[in-house]
């Protein structure tokens with residue numbers, strides 16, 4: 001579903017985009033929980049907001065990729081939806097947490113999904129994506 005046809009946020013929260021991920025991505029808001037950051041990073045893939053993806057990835061971990069690689073991957077997919085399957089910690093009073101999710105997308109004409117347990121950590125007060133759990 002193209003973004004213009006949806007009135008709720010691409011992350012599937014049911015909230016208006018500006019009250020949800022788009023407010024964080026385009027207006028410099030900061031996620032209060034690991035789940036919010038996870039949702040906004042999914043939505044950033046749909047918007048090709050590569051700077052946001054880069055900024056919200058822990059500097060110690062992102063040496064394994066590049067903004068160009070992220071852009072190529074995100075742009076090659078048609079993003080179909082996000083399911084949040086589980087959250088552990090990652091709340092406003094926590095410094096670490098994990099979010100298990102399934103992202104649905106179409107690539108090369110086939111519907112596919114990416115299932116991941118992502119680890120998040122608060123760095124200098126801000127939630128950052130670390131990496132997927134082993």
Ligand SMILES: [Zn+2]
Pocket residue numbers: 009010011012013017020021022039040043
């Ligand atoms: Zn959202």
